[in-house]
Amino acid sequence: MAKRSAQRWVPVLLSLIGGALLWAAWPTSPLTFLIFIAFIPLLRLADTVESTGKYYGCIYLSLFIWNAGSTWWVGNTTVPVSGLAANLINTTVMSVPLLGYYRIRKRLGTTASYFALIVYWITFEYVHLNWEFSWPWLSLGNAFAMHPSWIQWYEYTGVSGGTLWVLLCNISIYHAWLLRKRYPVPISTFIWKTGWIPAAIIILPLLLSSLVQYTFKTPEGPSTPVVIVQPNIDPYDKFAENNASMQLDKLLQLSKQKTDSQTAYIIWPETALFTNGAWENNLATEGSTQSIHYFLQQYPKATLISGAITLKHYGKPDEIPYTARSMDDNSSYDVFNSAVQIDTSGTVQVYHKYKLVPGVEMVPYARYMFFMKYLALDMGGITGSYGRTPDENILTSTNKHIKVSAAICYESVYGEYVAEHVRMGANLLFIITNDGWWGNTEGHRQHLQYARLRAIETRRWVARSANTGVSCIIDPMGRIQQPLPYWKEGVIKGNVTPGYILTFYVKYGDLISKAASAFCILLIIYSYYLRFRQKKIS
Structure with missing residues (x-):
């Protein structure tokens, strides 16, 4: 028995x-x-x-x-x-x-x-x-x-x-x-x-x-000097209405610590700019953009890539996507978790995050249940589902012949998605993220480790800027260099080399x-x- x-x-x-x-x-x-x-x-x-x-x-x-x-x-x-x-x-x-x-x-x-x-x-x-x-x-x-x-x-x-x-x-x-x-x-x-x-x-x-x-064999050719900023701003405070200018000043001051005349890229983390949203048709004239332009005049070879929250207005009914929100005048607009590229030329390139976090940045299949589209979890900033309308796939610097894939946070977990951007011509991978939402847990540590897989799959150098950490550089063999500890303000100065060879995985997918x-x-x-x-x- x-x-x-x-x-x-x-x-x-x-x-x-x-x-x-x-x-x-x-x-x-x-x-x-x-x-x-x-x-x-x-x-x-x-x-x-x-x-x-x-x-x-x-x-x-x-x-x-x-x-x-x-x-x-x-x-x-x-x-x-x-x-x-x-x-x-x-x-x-x-x-x-x-x-x-x-x-x-x-x-x-x-x-x-x-x-x-x-x-x-x-x-x-x-x-x-x-x-x-x-x-x-x-x-x-x-x-x-x-x-x-x-x-x-x-x-x-x-x-x-x-x-x-x-x-x-x-x-x-x-x-x-x-x-x-x-x-x-x-x-x-x-x-x-x-x-x-x-x-x-x-x-x-x-x-x-x-x-x-x-x-x-690691990619050969001229190296590209980069400066990676980890501002360590509490994600639950950063979206407060009066904090944007103070955060911009902090990002510029940190960048200045290690930027020099040879710096090619300055990288800021996810949602570092326009925390309350900025209209995409006016980005070049935004006060924050003008401050960045003034800063970059001191370093004419430098280009800034940063996370941002951008807004897009829709004028014609036939171009309104299911993610759009309504305005008081009955017109529609979208909110995007974006990456922006700003240089001294006065132009601003915008990439929209496409792989959104279910339940936080979007409600799955909300286009079939329209009443649910505002139910995304409020974690600060602008609430409700983000837009998914594609914009630029690659951020291009024509004078440097460099094309950057700027994976925003969760996107860096998607091997085929990143490989697709490399297939389109990206020769460097930048990851901009804000992992502080979940505190000092395994979440940010696992996310860091997964970035190593993207480097191996594509054989591209990775520069990773995380708001609260861990920021680092990862070589094409997946080895981490210069990691900044979690919850510590700091700046990394290093070199990455653009890659041009396409791996079997990049060519043919999964x-x-x-x-x-x-x-x-x-x-x-x-x-x-x-x-x-x-x-x-x-």
Whole structure:
């Protein structure tokens, strides 16, 4: 009786272990290697739990532990319940590929189910990367962000290659354990026949990474001097109505500390300018812009790139997007989280952030539920959903032959999006962000680590300006240089070199995810065909 009672708790124990392993393996934990076995408890659940409902409850518990443990900080805002809601929703979405794996295992057996798990999970991550409920923070390939020397081959596969690696390792180790359990043979025989397979799956990508790293050549050519400013302004205070001029003075004073006659770019963080919004058709004549122009006259080679909040007015009804807001005169306008480029020529280039944070900067699919578009979480500044109308994709400096992709905050998590800008001609990557909303938590540290993946995928230098930290420079191999500590005011002076070679990943995109999506569709069609045939026979 006691043994039977203990057996009933085994699935719960497996759920707890699986969730704990996934949490412990996630950046910025030093236990990354645990990701190679973290899915094994979930695989075991599929083999031991007979009830679909019980299996779903077990995997939900495991995935929730992973979500809550790794991203609990999303609730460290003025609305703490938002974090719990985000974790619950993401757990629900994450459970779908595991349910698909469980069903295939019951119908088609072991080999087909392992293939289905890989295909379903990678497809899930790809969908989660591209729909409006997007939250790719926990894509499995992100787990290796702290170890760029392990994943130099991301220049070919992107993050989905890391996801494939994780799943293959877990499946091969688990399958080897099952064979060892069923057919107890001497350890030497086991290693010779089976045990070498998971070892090879783990070791070969590491060797490949070493080879790529050994043969890689950093971009050659004239270096570009940059100055990166970290003003350390509390994000919950920076949008106060009377603070804009004081913040501008602080940014200019900090910039002056290390700007010289050779400086090519000065980089300020997200929403550093026009905190209460400025009309795009008047940006060149704004008081802040004029102050910057006056400052840049002292450094004629310098160009400023800064985060800003900009406003765009729509005069014609047929050009009004669904994100637009109404004015008192019944006309419409949009608010954008933007990056602006200002130089001594008097022109201002504007880039609009496109990858917006669900629930904070936009309400997903609000165009189908128009009444919900103002429900975005208020975290200071102008509330409601931001606009998504594209403007400049690349910020171009014609006299320097330099094209910059200015990824704003959350956009730096999207490998294909950044790669698309490099394909358009960007030879430098600037990341401007404001990570202080979530305090001194894993949020800003994880975000920093993910930036290293973009450097490897595109082989571009990255200059990162974060309002409260961590600001730094990242080389094309993903190594961090001159990091400024969190919650510390400071300035970085360094050099970056424009790159012109396009990696395989930049040229062709995420081929692994696209192939997995195609196989996923075929598997779903085939499973429905089998169900239809069985009904017809019965």
